[in-house]
Amino acid sequence: MRLRDNLAQLLSQARPGGPWVLDSKGTCITRPFKFPNFRKAWDFMNAVALQCKLKQHHPEWSNSYSKVIISWTTHDVGGLSEKDIELAIICDKLAKVHQEVREVKPKAKEGVDEAKPQATISDSLARAGFL
């Protein structure tokens, strides 16, 4: 329960439109990833799958050409667990290694803090003292 509360707090601090989004029930986090092409997306998925095998934790995910959408939840507990956070951080790292394409956001409106780079879940967790 503490994990879920902390995570919800962390995600609420992240800017709207940040990469990992918590669902309305707080049971699942989802993030889209984009790559230069299908080959890179598939290599990324293979790398994630290997980690899933090692950690015995599986994602819910989909792929269409260069886009991969990944959700993490722990079915055994019906919500988020440490493993979900761990795997989400691993996904962030592996996406970088596989040359993910980060969306360039449209120019900031005046007074709106749009210029900041998107916080990754690791950034959020580090800020809150988890890492």
Ligand SMILES: C[C@H](O)[C@H](O)[C@H]1CNC2=NC(N)=NC(=O)C2=N1
């Ligand atoms: C026995 C086995 O370790 C469990 O069924 C694991 C496998 N992988 C899993 N993955 C996910 N996402 N949630 C689980 O509850 C889960 N349980």
